[in-house]
Structures are given as structure tokens and as C-alpha cells.
Amino acid sequence: xxxxxxxxxxxxxxxxxxxxxxxxxxxxxxxxYKSKLARFLIGxxxxxxxxVSVMFFVTAKIKDxxxxxxxQAQEIAQASQVPLFGKKYxxxxxxxDFLRGESAVIWLLIMAxxxxxxxxxxxxxxxxxxxxxxxxxxxxxxxVLGLAIVPVAGLSLAVIIIYVQFTAYFCTLQEGLxxxxxxxxxxxxxxxxxxxxxxxxxxFSSMTNNPRVASIIYIAxxxxxTMLGPMLAGAFRKPNWAALSPAASMTEVMITLMxxxxxxxxxxxxxxxxxxxxxxxALAGWLLVFLWIIxxxxxxxxxxx
Amino acid sequence: xxxxxPDLKPDDVIQFSHVSKWxxxxxxxxxxxxGIGPGVTGLLGPNGAGKSTMMKLxxxxxxxxxxxxQVAGKNPWNDSTVFREMGYCPDTDSFYEEMNAQQFxxxxxxxxxxxxxxxxxxxxxxxARVSMAAHMKRKIRGYSKGMRQRTKLAAALIHDPNIxxxxxxxxxxxxxxxxxxxxxxxxxxxxxxxVLVSSHILHEIENLTQQIALIHHGxxxxxxxxxxxxxxxxxxxxxxxxxxxxxxxxxxxxxxxxTVSSLSYAEDDNSVVVRSNRPESVYETLQTGVVERKYSVxxxxxxxxxxxxxxxxxxxx
Numbered sequence: 001x002x003x004x005x006x007x008x009x010x011x012x013x014x015x016x017x018x019x020x021x022x023x024x025x026x027x028x029x030x031x032x033y034k035s036k037l038a039r040f041l042i043g044x045x046x047x048x049x050x051x052v053s054v055m056f057f058v059t060a061k062i063k064d065x066x067x068x069x070x071x072q073a074q075e076i077a078q079a080s081q082v083p084l085f086g087k088k089y090x091x092x093x094x095x096x097d098f099l100r101g102e103s104a105v106i107w108l109l110i111m112a113x114x115x116x117x118x119x120x121x122x123x124x125x126x127x128x129x130x131x132x133x134x135x136x137x138x139x140x141x142x143x144v145l146g147l148a149i150v151p152v153a154g155l156s157l158a159v160i161i162i163y164v165q166f167t168a169y170f171c172t173l174q175e176g177l178x179x180x181x182x183x184x185x186x187x188x189x190x191x192x193x194x195x196x197x198x199x200x201x202x203x204f205s206s207m208t209n210n211p212r213v214a215s216i217i218y219i220a221x222x223x224x225x226t227m228l229g230p231m232l233a234g235a236f237r238k239p240n241w242a243a244l245s246p247a248a249s250m251t252e253v254m255i256t257l258m259x260x261x262x263x264x265x266x267x268x269x270x271x272x273x274x275x276x277x278x279x280x281x282a283l284a285g286w287l288l289v290f291l292w293i294i295x296x297x298x299x300x301x302x303x304x305x
Numbered sequence: 306x307x308x309x310x311p312d313l314k315p316d317d318v319i320q321f322s323h324v325s326k327w328x329x330x331x332x333x334x335x336x337x338x339x340g341i342g343p344g345v346t347g348l349l350g351p352n353g354a355g356k357s358t359m360m361k362l363x364x365x366x367x368x369x370x371x372x373x374x375q376v377a378g379k380n381p382w383n384d385s386t387v388f389r390e391m392g393y394c395p396d397t398d399s400f401y402e403e404m405n406a407q408q409f410x411x412x413x414x415x416x417x418x419x420x421x422x423x424x425x426x427x428x429x430x431x432x433a434r435v436s437m438a439a440h441m442k443r444k445i446r447g448y449s450k451g452m453r454q455r456t457k458l459a460a461a462l463i464h465d466p467n468i469x470x471x472x473x474x475x476x477x478x479x480x481x482x483x484x485x486x487x488x489x490x491x492x493x494x495x496x497x498x499x500v501l502v503s504s505h506i507l508h509e510i511e512n513l514t515q516q517i518a519l520i521h522h523g524x525x526x527x528x529x530x531x532x533x534x535x536x537x538x539x540x541x542x543x544x545x546x547x548x549x550x551x552x553x554x555x556x557x558x559x560x561x562x563x564t565v566s567s568l569s570y571a572e573d574d575n576s577v578v579v580r581s582n583r584p585e586s587v588y589e590t591l592q593t594g595v596v597e598r599k600y601s602v603x604x605x606x607x608x609x610x611x612x613x614x615x616x617x618x619x620x621x622x
Contacts (some may be wrong), residue, residue: 015418023415131393
């Protein structure tokens, strides 16, 4: 059949240009979560929740299995401090340690998206993106969301589960409601941690056509910056220099926001020396640096708005 | 030869005004002023002439170093809304190889602002339009060059754009595919869309449109209808073949004309090849000779009134 005889229905319905970052985000996510490793890492987020749930259950059932310890259980509830894994936790500390522990999983999960911009460069797909009604902002939001959305969702779910269980087992409704703002703070921290990791990954991915190279830069950056900040701070006796490490600044911000009642000696020695007034701007500075790197690298490949 | 000065018209959909673009020390395009209106326009030039640079400027991938350019009244560099009505088929393969054509074109539909369901419907229609319906579920990495070209075209067409920028869209297509695509482009042009097709193969464009812009070394050599451009090349004689059984008589009469610069007898024994700076004087002489029954003329053909000839004349100039 000659091609011009084929009908082509003109679309007259609405088109929406408000959320063009969403197809970019989906297209970033899909290849990441096709890999078994990424799915395994999502399990890595949820497994500690399961462990905590079991511990909660066991602790809450003390009074059932050992009636002579009812008093102790009541004390636990009154202080809102739960003995888990041999230590006493209040909800702040529990969520803080949970998020600290999970940050390694998040870091790895986001590293699985090292191809996010590198593959667009390798496939010369940028002209396709930017010859659509897509702005640079849409593109960057889409890429960062594509990297961060699953970790954010997984961690948020985990935090909510932990909070609900803690409240149900060890608090009254009133106490639970009083602690509710902590959940929102934890969600904000999750956003911040994931945003920092995702932006850094996107920045390093935008520097190369090769996802492996992007991964290596990502690993090198985080290892070196985590070590170098505190090292320089110690060597030059300028404790504030520890804020150069985005991980140290992030931890300080987390401590300031979440008020855990107990910190490991390492935190106390190396991190608490950075005031949050310095850590927060340092963190914001790193976020801006990563954004600048992405924009600059896209400019180099002559596709920029 | 008259100087060809492109005039920008208000209804030109694509307008370049003294646009230059450098790649460090190398100039991509040089002081280009060009207007492109609705219908099919061919952008012609040898490799490295600046065609792709112009197309990248039109699609907002490059920013002009000097001059201004507009597409549909908007600056494609800083106004992404222009792409709502523009389809672009790049010269390079820009795919996710692990996708199939359907997934890829759906993604392009989503990025053109359609819902998932509408993108799917339109992707299927668009792929059918470029005869890719049968292969749309196969991974792109297994596609031939021609199938890749068709897939890119489907992606460019999915949102039924009013402006189509097609960079070497016929590369890699087999003769049947070329014919299909040329027919499609003509249809799109006839429907009022602005279709700009670049090529370095002259006869492809000649089969597609009479409206052309010639670019060489980053400069627009000429733009307009092929015949008009040819007519403006005053210093270049037009080569005519006169088919006649009385070729010696015709030859003698034409050779006596001042406007005829050369004359030769063709090997086929019944035609004369004549070159003239003023072909209309040759037409008049032959008409008079036929009317006065001095000789008969069976046919008259302009041998170099085609794009190849126009281009080589202009490049020589």
C-alpha cells in the first residue's frame, strides 16, 4: 500500500508539559531495576526493618513470656527506651542509626544508576531529549528522581513501619503523636541523603560516556572526601575543615535534626566538632557543585538550554 | 551572475538572520541569512558544508555566536515550547539500543507531552506510517541502518509536528524505502507543514522538491526554486540538446549566433548540443526556423537545468 494512503489520526486531546521529567525519570529507573543487584539492594533496605520488627515483637512480649519482668517492661515504655541488639534505643536513636546504617545501601543502590547520563551521552540521546519540549530543569529533575525515587520510597516506608510499630508496642497514642514530627524529620533526612547521593552520581555520570568510569569516580569521590575532610581537620588542627566531607556534614545535619540520645565514639570524636551552622551550608554547597557539574558537562556536549 | 540575497519574509517559519557559528577556530556557518516557509525545502551541500550545524541551531542544540534565529517566532535556544510543534530526525543514531522501536517511540511521545496510553497509540500509528509496524517489537540493536532511519522518523512524527527538521533522513534506506519516504515528505509538505530535508545527494532532493537552499563552506550559496536559481546564473551558458533530422542546417544557423558560445554534434546523428548565455535567443531562432520551414525540430532539452549543474556552477563561482 502506498504510504500516503495510510491514515494518520491527528490527536486533538490535551497535551501536558507540566511533568515532562517523569518520562525521563522512568527511563532512568527502568534499566537500574532490571538488574538483580539493584533488586537485592532494595531487599537490603527492608531486611533491617524485618529484624527491628522481630526485636520489637520479642521485647513487647517480655511480659507474656516472663511475668516477673512486667515492671521492667513498663519502665521501658515510660522512658520510651527499648533494648534492642543489646543497647537501649529511643525512637530518635533508632531512626538515626537505621538511616546511618542504610546510607551504605542507598549509596550502592544509587551507584547502580551510573549509566543515567553516561548512556545518554554514549547513545547520543541528548539531541533527542532536547529537541522535545523538555527543559534542562526537566532533564536534571528526571535523572535525579530516577536515581532517588526508589531509595526514598523504600526508606520512607521503612521509617513509617518502624515508627508505627514502636508507637504501637511501647507508647500511648498521645506519646506517639508527640513523636510524629520526628517521622517528618526522618523523611526530610531521607530526601537529603538520597538527593546528595543521586546528584553526585548524576554529576559523575555526566562527565563520561562510560558508566564504569562514572562508578569509579563516584566511589573515589565518596571514599576520598570522607577520609580527607577529617584527616585535614586533624592535620591542620582546624576541626571545621571536617565539613569539607559531604558525608561528615550530612551526619552532623542528621544529628542536629534527629537528636539521637547516644552516639558512637567515632561520631563524637570526628563529626560533632563540625557545627551544624557550617555543615548545612557545606552540604548546600556540595549540592550546588554537583548541579553545576551536570550543567557544565551538558554544555560541553553542546546541548543545553 | 546576480548576487543572491535571501529575503526574510514574515511568513517564514524558520528565519536565520546573519547567523554565524564557530567551533573554536573552525567556522560552522558564516553570516547565514535564510528564510524557510511551509512546504518541503531541501538543504543541500557537500559533507562538512554546515547543514547539520544549521539543523542543530534550529533544534536548539547550538547557540549562534552571532546573529539571531527564530523558529515559529521563538528562539529555540532558550524557549523549549518551540519543540511542541517541531519534529527532529538527527543524522546520527540516537537510540537506546536495548529498547525496541515501540518502546523508543513511546518514550518520545511521552516527552512530547502525551499520556502513556496516547503515546502508545500514536507510536503504533507512527511506526506503521514508516512501515515499521512489523518490526517494532524487535530490539533496536538488531536493526539495519534503514530500520533505524525509519524509527527515527517515526519518533520525529509522533506528535504530528508542524515543523519537521530531517537531517539526512534518507541515508541507509533502500530504493523502495527512499521512494516511500520521499512520498511521505511530499505529503507532509502538501499538507502545509514546514519540512526541511538535508542531503548531500542532489538527485534525492530534486525528486522531492524544487525549493532548495544550497550551502557550501558554511555560506548559503543560493536559495529558491531550482529553475530560478539556474536562471540567475547569467554567466554560465545553458547546455541545450536540439533533436532534429536537419542537424547540419540547424547547427549552421545556431553557430552564426553571437549568443552561442559552443556547438557540437551529438553521436546519435540526430541532435545538436549547443551552449548559450542567452538560451531564450536560441529558442527564438529555432522557433523562427521551424515556422519558416527551414528545418524541423523534434525536441529541445536543457541538459544542465538540474541541481547537479546548479550546484557545480555555484561552487565554481
